[in-house]
Amino acid sequence: MGLKSTAKQKRAFVQEFEDQRPGLAVRRVAARLLSAIVDARTSLDGLTDKVGGHPEFRRLDPRDQALVRAILVSALRRRGTISAILDACIDRPLPPRAAPLRTILHTGLTQILFLDVPDSAAVDLAVTLASGDPRTDRFAGLVNAVLRRASREKDDLLAQFNDPMLNMPDWLKQRLIATYGLEQTIQIAAAHQVQAPVDLTARNDAAAVAASMPAQLLPFGTVRLSAETDGQIASLPGFAEGEWWVQDAAASLPAKLFGDISGLKVADVCAAPGGKTAQLAAAGAKVTAVDISASRMKRLLDNFSRLTLPVETHIGDLRSFNPSEPFDAVLLDAPCSSTGTIRRHPDVAYTKDEAEVRKLAQVQAGLLRDAARLVRNGGVIVFSNCSLDPVEGEEVVAAFLAERRDFERLPVQAHELPGLEEAICANGDVRTTPAMFQRGTAEQSGLDGFYAARLRRLA
């Protein structure tokens, strides 16, 4: 038996022993998943999926799973502040290759600084976790000292390191400052620190849905839940009856840009899980939903069966989708870096980078060419995605229009987006950021970052 497997066995033995101790397995899983996100760029939603997620996460009971997610979301949302506070609490930098130690310290600090967990429990469990792992056992004293100091001085430390820009990784900061300028980027960084509200789209009557629960009706038709309904989505009135579905306010905009589509043949060519497809079907269009992913298409079909809306589906690659007749309208909600959704998915700031943004922009350009094949003369394409980066939005459409003289931009008019006129660009495209739509409290403000352009094939 080699040295490696002996160390592994020791860890497995310690882990089995540890799991007897209340709360320890939660901290171990949180530290492990945080490392998988920031060191191995794995998605938070994938790791914490109830069916396909990390096996150690799936073994936890639902309450512990919720605590792991809460630790991870705060650890990512405030990663820069936590790093700065960690640096302020140690005399010397952490040794190189100290990733396991760093994640234990980050998860411990997250609980002490941002969560409603007794500090003493957070410290003790982090120290036990460090002691039980041969990679970190000699640093147990350091973990104890850092976390106790953070607990004693938390108010001062938080006041000292409260700049939201600390919590935006450098690559994203540079991209956003170059696009939106420093002031707007600071506002976006501040919005990223706040839990986004839950928004619903109604199948028929948004006013009636808003009146049936603690919620407000936004001027462009989205129903925004009040904070007190947190976490009880499926028990809200109308869920079982399919009266509404969860959809960020910005995500509801692209489908609205088609105007009256009742009776028209519409293809939604990157459709799953189907929030926008449902809008098109609810508006009376004859919708064909195309998606390359069978598992995501299954989610679309599950959603449609609850919503009792009609849809024709095609599982396959848009690039080889060859319908017998062209469509009146095509929606291409293309795969993207998702940097517009960081309020809801704070891992995106750490799992994506500029190279990924550029790679995805090429994919989008190819998909837009393919979507263009499917629309009839005089028909309309809406191209959209939830990236904040113009490389994936404005630049894709500019290159397409420069190449395809048989298409023109159909500018969006102010009356089409009441209350959200600030999102309409000078050229008539739509661009939202989380810093827009400020109203009342920070928790009830903002919307995801989105881009949408409406294009018409010349008759």
Ligand SMILES: C[S@@+](CC[C@H](N)C(=O)[O-])C[C@H]1O[C@@H](n2cnc3c(N)ncnc32)[C@H](O)[C@@H]1O
């Ligand atoms: C941003 S998501 C779509 C979200 C969806 N429109 C909604 O509102 O719920 C992008 C989708 O594109 C699909 N996709 C990616 N490449 C594709 C391709 N070549 N052909 C068809 N679908 C593709 C992915 O499987 C994914 O479901």
